[in-house]
Amino acid sequence: MVPPGSILILVSSTQRRGAEVFGEHLARALKETGRSTNLLSLHQVSPGAGVGAAPLFEASEINGISGLRLRVVRRLRSAIAELQPVLVLAGGGATLKYSVAALVGMRDGPSLVYSSIGEPEFWARSWWRKKMMSALLSRTRLVTAVSQATADQLVRSFGVNPAKIRVVHPGVPDDYLDIDGREANPGRLRILYLGSMSEEKDPLAAVAAVSLMESSATLRMVGDGPLIGRLEEESRVAAFPMEVAGPADNVRDHLRWADVLILTSRTEGLPGVILEAGAAGVPVAAFDVGGVTEAVVEGVTGLVMPPGDQHAMAQALDRLARDPSLRSTMARAAKERIRGHFLLSHALDRYRAVLDELLGT
Secondary structure, eight states: OOOSSOEEEEEEESSOOHHHHHHHHHHHHHHHTTOOEEEEEEEOSSSSSOOSOEESSOTTTOSOOOSOOHHHHHHHHHHHHHHOOSEEEEESTTHHHHHHHHHTTOTTOOEEEEEEOSOHHHHOOSHHHHHHHHHHHTTOSEEEESSHHHHHHHHHHHOOOGGGEEEOOOOBOGGGGGOOOOOOOOSSEEEEEESOOSTTTOHHHHHHHHHTOSSOEEEEEEOOSTTHHHHHHHHHHOSSOEEEEEOOSOOHHHHHHOSEEEEOOSOOSSOHHHHHHHHTTOOEEEEOOTTHHHHOOBTTTEEEEOTTOHHHHHHHHHHHHHOHHHHHHHHHHHHHHHHHHOBHHHHHHHHHHHHHHHTTO
């Protein structure tokens, strides 16, 4: 068990995204072991529902945290001085740069652990961004990586010592295993896209791939983002049934509806939607980016195609449409894979083990 002492978990915002939701779960789990834990966010995206993180800035006080805002650095530094944590766990996004800046010159300050949740090579492609990221990472005591693919990129492109990295696979809540009652299939393959409607997730590639299928299919797109207007236009002219459902607080009903999950991202760390689908017994057709193959066993729990290959994706979807028994076999295998390694309880145990190691217990 991690010994007594305060831990500060820092996330970018109060929005319910992967890093923020996991930070909330981790804070709760650490408190249950008797650890004094605080969950802070750099800012509040909008008033209302979100993760239970105390924001340094309310939505009305600041318009975003892009760049490096000195008032954010100063307020974070004050919060660290007041709480006096032994560790700061910075979870994704802007938290690394703000944590490093806030800790500069702080005598007897806390150790910094950074959680890298994506593909750093994708987000820091210019030489300047790589140089800056390398400098920030050098100020950490330890880095957790959401996948081995992420860890390899940290070593290869940013010079992080492999001994300083721990791969901590994420997990999904156990109750995703209880999703059942899937509706009878009316004949069309029901394909679910679940994620951000943004360029890096490339939902338009999902539309293009389904349009290339020979089999009958319907596509439901769940999520929000800058491309949602374009996708709504596509839905009006598509030659197949296509629904743009918008954002959803609870994706369980959508997973219950789906025969297959499609993932057409240009970049990923280890996508949580694959884990959610697997737990619900939904096989996956995905592009091979980031840590996808650490979660999907090709031909066993899903099908994996070269990044961006829409024709290969269409062929994979046709294969699943024509073979319901293959879908059923993959669904059972996916559920068992999640049950064995990718539940939230597993992820929390892995993270606690890292903290135990770090604090010498």
